[in-house]
Amino acid sequence: MIKCLGAREKTYGKGNSVYDAGDFVREIGVVLDGRVHIVRDDAWGNRNIIAEIGEGEMFAEAFVCGGVGVLPVSVVAACDCKIMFADFQRVITQCGSACVFHSLLIRNIVGILARKNIMLQGKMEHITKRTTREKLLSYLSEQSRLHGSREFGVPFDRQGLADYLSVERSALSAEMSRLKLEGVINYRKNHFELLFDSLAE
Amino acid sequence: MIKCLGAREKTYGKGNSVYDAGDFVREIGVVLDGRVHIVRDDAWGNRNIIAEIGEGEMFAEAFVCGGVGVLPVSVVAACDCKIMFADFQRVITQCGSACVFHSLLIRNIVGILARKNIMLQGKMEHITKRTTREKLLSYLSEQSRLHGSREFGVPFDRQGLADYLSVERSALSAEMSRLKLEGVINYRKNHFELLFDSLAE
DNA sequence: TCACTTCCGTTGTAAAAACAACCGATTAAC
């Protein structure tokens, strides 16, 4: 299977570039060992780490699969690491022997892209709201739906939830207190309950 | 080709549900005629239109392809319309005759998912910034990169840009004026220029 | 038990955004 993908491996020292912004890429990267950072430089030269890719994770797949190719970000080795590259044309095109693995691989990639879409779409839903209150209620609404109950736990601590919703931790805490006071929600630690009263919204 | 996808068509009257939130879906929808709304209801019963899907466009593809299946949103006919449904299993699985169309179709779907990912990821990049100024500069930075120049036009009017960045139009206008005054950017209508001075950021 | 840390709620202040309202310029419609 490795062969039919045209896969190759390469090692990088800490700080080395795997891909540079502006590169045209045709190969999906998979971190076999170590981890890499996805970094973005803005027009004024400020560098920003926007994601960390660990062992077993993939990068550049959207650009390769989308046929966009030109990277808006760079990929930098966060430590010494080993990367596998797989050629997209070979991945997406059934090989002559029509192997089962190939078919499965395609389905896996489609699944990964689709689930990332769902995740991004969901987060966008909350973050586009203007106020901390709206963002929080939007998030809690979704969690309630996911759990199929008006009472549920969330996988974030306060700081994590604040980061996820792109708001201040203290502002989030304060807003939560207010919502509790108003009888809209109830909570203790990471366990929340959505209340029915207070239809004043 | 239609046959090998297991496609079927159905018509809906205005206001009818094509899919309901909570439905488990296995079929991708394509609007052949008319348009549908993607709507979300929150825990307090507020309904929100989050997207409009027009002729030739697809919906529910991420949930079907991602194997998630359970919809967090409903799909409602915005007017009388005709929908085609395509079974995902048949789409993603090479048909016995290994037809060329099938292979192309898979590549198209992968491309659509991937490009939507890129779009969402890019927008997220801007929107997660805390202030209007940061959101705007982040957006302009990306546009500058896309155009390969520090001078470029953008495809939004003020209101459109404000909506895209999830900020107030007037606040955006005010921030733009300030940035121009400070010598960070220059603009006229939809044409922008990023200036080099003012490294005070 | 005692220090030490982390998490979280609270408070006060300063900064920023939302909101509403207005106005001038440009465009479109008659």
Place this chain on the structure above:
DNA sequence: GTTAATCGGTTGTTTTTACAACGGAAGTGA
């Protein structure tokens, strides 16, 4: 040419958030 509508900038007020700082509660480890 006049009217109407749209768009974009401005201003002032109110609301909301960011930020910094503090303190209590709970957990950890010596």
